[in-house]
Amino acid sequence: MRRFAAGLLLLAAACSGGRRPDVLLVTVDTLRADHTSAFGYELPTTPALERLAARGTAFLRCLSQHPETDPSISTIMTSRHPRETGVRENGAFLPPAFPVLAERFRKEGYRTAAFVSTYLLKPHACGLHRGFDTYDHEMTSANLGHERFERRAEETVDRAVRWLAGRASPWFLWVHLYDPHGKYDPGPALARRFYRDRGRPDLDPSRIVPYQRTGDSLDPDDYTARYDGEIFRADRALGRLLKAAGRGALVAFTADHGEGLGEHDYWFRHGSLLDRAALHVPLVFAGPGVPAGRRVPSLVRNLDVAPTLLDLAGLPPLPGARGRSLVPEMGGTARGEPPPAFAEARRRGGVRDRTGVDTRYKAAVTTPRYRLLLWPETGEARLHDLEADPGEERDVSAARPGVAARLRALLEGFLALGDAVAPPRRAEDVSRALRGLGYLR
Numbered sequence: 001m002r003r004f005a006a007g008l009l010l011l012a013a014a015c016s017g018g019r020r021p022d023v024l025l026v027t028v029d030t031l032r033a034d035h036t037s038a039f040g041y042e043l044p045t046t047p048a049l050e051r052l053a054a055r056g057t058a059f060l061r062c063l064s065q066h067p068e069t070d071p072s073i074s075t076i077m078t079s080r081h082p083r084e085t086g087v088r089e090n091g092a093f094l095p096p097a098f099p100v101l102a103e104r105f106r107k108e109g110y111r112t113a114a115f116v117s118t119y120l121l122k123p124h125a126c127g128l129h130r131g132f133d134t135y136d137h138e139m140t141s142a143n144l145g146h147e148r149f150e151r152r153a154e155e156t157v158d159r160a161v162r163w164l165a166g167r168a169s170p171w172f173l174w175v176h177l178y179d180p181h182g183k184y185d186p187g188p189a190l191a192r193r194f195y196r197d198r199g200r201p202d203l204d205p206s207r208i209v210p211y212q213r214t215g216d217s218l219d220p221d222d223y224t225a226r227y228d229g230e231i232f233r234a235d236r237a238l239g240r241l242l243k244a245a246g247r248g249a250l251v252a253f254t255a256d257h258g259e260g261l262g263e264h265d266y267w268f269r270h271g272s273l274l275d276r277a278a279l280h281v282p283l284v285f286a287g288p289g290v291p292a293g294r295r296v297p298s299l300v301r302n303l304d305v306a307p308t309l310l311d312l313a314g315l316p317p318l319p320g321a322r323g324r325s326l327v328p329e330m331g332g333t334a335r336g337e338p339p340p341a342f343a344e345a346r347r348r349g350g351v352r353d354r355t356g357v358d359t360r361y362k363a364a365v366t367t368p369r370y371r372l373l374l375w376p377e378t379g380e381a382r383l384h385d386l387e388a389d390p391g392e393e394r395d396v397s398a399a400r401p402g403v404a405a406r407l408r409a410l411l412e413g414f415l416a417l418g419d420a421v422a423p424p425r426r427a428e429d430v431s432r433a434l435r436g437l438g439y440l441r
């Protein structure tokens with residue numbers, strides 16, 4: 001209640017006459033925080049996000065709760081863990097029992113619209129259309145052997161901008177951009193522009209998942225350049241969207257998960273590992289009630305996005321929300337250690353896939369200093385000291401038994417939250433699309 005009141009105060013200071021702010025939520029697929037210039041990348045991949053961060057608050061350490069699209073986006077929209085909702089893999093349908101952000105805004109008189117850019121977010125694939133007056137999911141570009149699997153950022157943003165033109169306030173708009181997700185194809189000019197020879201040796205072809213293979217290229221720097229080019233493309237569209245939304249809108253920007261770019265020998269993929277590459281995503285808020293130019297180093301989560309937006313808009317939280325409002329963090333008034341961040345990656349077949357990656361079910365808990373990984377089926381665990389070993393190479397559970405035991409107890413509490421499985425409503429067309437991505441066999 002106090003957090004809610006703090007949000008109201010900030011809002012009152014920023015808005016005249018207590019008017020509800022317009023709200024824009026932007027999510028970008030497969031976007032690692034450390035490949036955005038807004039979060040310190042050495043190449044200028046995200047000038048628009050930099051400008052947004054300069055007029056708002058950037059959270060430097062935000063973690064995703066699941067390294068796949070549908071589970072992570074449903075976490076953002078419900079502030080619940082995939083274990084509770086059952087949306088634990090792509091193509092799982094969010095059960096109606098879990099209220100979503102758009103429903104809350106609509107109930108409060110907002111006009112609501114979503115413009116998404118991947119087949120995985122079609123209504124029948126995920127159930128996330130609930131609460132939106134308009135849910136635009138027409139895909140227009142080929143990927144993964146599917147003629148209409150995705151939509152480029154330019155086109156999704158064109159449509160969102162048309163929706164915004166002359167729209168009466170208040171409105172809630174969600175835009176999901178998909179470009180950084182493989183196959184990386186930003187066009188030759190951007191691929192050249194972001195190419196840096198980092199002197200890495202060519203990859204063994206077996207390391208590169210089929211949907212990512214580009215011609216006969218085995219150069220990891222070439223793939224990385226094209227990934228960066230896709231980020232730039234999404235950011236360019238973001239710039240236009242922010243302009244159309246106007247300075248008066250409350251904005252949240254984040255990603256559903258990151259991407260492996262060679263860490264732990266995992267290349268141009270996500271979904272199986274729970275390391276920094278997979279989990280560390282950008283998070284920026286800007287607009288009414290959000291302090292400008294702040295960069296907050298605290299550990300925060302995708303779970304916290306919905307509670308924060310509702311707090312800033314002066315609305316009550318979603319019932320059963322697991323996240324917390326980050327308004328006290330923005331104002332520097334938060335006290336004590338932040339809550340831990342949980343994540344899980346689903347089982348994807350055997351012990352290892354054909355590229356040698358560990359595909360067993362695993363869960364993780366992260367605190368400001370440590371991350372514990374647990375394989376519940378075998379009881380195996382690894383503890384990483386993220387300060388001393390940012391590459392997460394060394395297991396320190398033997399050296400830090402007290403920390404390992406404390407985190408294991410936290411993780412067991414997380415596992416006890418539930419083991420829900422969303423009703424298997426996956427249509428054959430969605431299954432086909434998932435097989436193209438390698439998500440299904």
Ligand SMILES: [Zn+2]
Pocket residue numbers: 029030067068069070256257
């Ligand atoms: Zn995704």
